[in-house]
Amino acid sequence: MAEGGLRPPGNFINSSTNPSETSRNWAKWLEQYDFYMIATEKAGKSQEIQVATLLTLLGAQGQEIFRTFSLTNAERKNIETVKKAFTDHFAPQVKMVYERFKFHSRIQRPDETFEDFLTALRTLITTCNFHDDEQDNALMDRIVAGISSQQVREDIFNLPGNPDLDQVIQLCRRSEATRQYLSDISKYTSPASKCCECGYTREKCRRSKCIKKNQRSILQE
Incomplete structure (x- = not known):
């Protein structure tokens, strides 16, 4: 739901099997998250609230991955530590x-x-x-x-x-x-007008002597 007219980033769902693509997608999503936190003034909230916001915006897949991290209770409440853990997960070393x-x-x-x-x-x-x-x-x-x-x-x-x-x-x-x-x-450059009966341009078609249409040419404008 938009807060103050600002729409948060959608859930991050990793459906790519390409490591470099996953890395780029995660970096883009994390940047959107950071922008959202600053714009909504949530970046100044407590570490625990920031982590909770991150997990909420990540969605079910992200929350499931978070449960697999080997982090202490203190680390789980530190936003930078949590962000790094997700980055290490979604952006492994590429070739x-x-x-x-x-x-x-x-x-x-x-x-x-x-x-x-x-x-x-x-x-x-x-x-x-x-x-x-x-x-x-x-x-x-x-x-x-x-x-x-x-x-x-x-x-x-x-x-x-x-x-x-x-x-x-x-x-x-x-x-x-x-x-x-x-x-x-x-x-917008028009071709030279031609008589639709004899096919000559305006300069060459002599209307009075056009033999194709009762001695009158019909010029295409």
């Missing part, structure tokens, strides 16, 4: 080499927008364990290698100096926006 393989294999799919492609890359990179100073370069390299437009790739190569991640992203966004503008404009 970094496999996660990086998936990241480096990702290409922009047909009809996939650049924003969706970028979001997918940002999601995949979260489980690759790149150092902070490596992450931006890895993401930029994957964008350049994975975008579907060869023209955009050439435009990136033609950027002066050594462009950073933000410059590459902005160029890709501008290029996609330009393509969309041109596509929209083409929809």
Whole structure:
């Protein structure tokens, strides 16, 4: 039930057998929980109340898992300890080499927008364990290698100096926006009017001598 107009996160139900997917889903849910606790001012409540709120929002599956944890009574009332126990359960150590393989294999799919492609890359990179100073370069390299437009790739190569991640992203966004503008404009560009009887354009169809319709052409507007 929403409190103060704020809707809490739904129960966390793990239905995936993929460790990396489970890890990402849990991280997202836990982030939603933290936001909810801050927004409803429950983050300042006692540790015991915070744990009870966490278990309530997790639902039956989470409560059943909680009962299996080897925690002392004091640890069961400590919110950070409980959150870590769930994180260890839902987010076991993933194989970094496999996660990086998936990241480096990702290409922009047909009809996939650049924003969706970028979001997918940002999601995949979260489980690759790149150092902070490596992450931006890895993401930029994957964008350049994975975008579907060869023209955009050439435009990136033609950027002066050594462009950073933000410059590459902005160029890709501008290029996609330009393509969309041109596509929209083409929809409103009318073809030359033709006589629906003889097939000639307005310039070539001589209405007074059109032999197809009683010496009068009927132009398609």
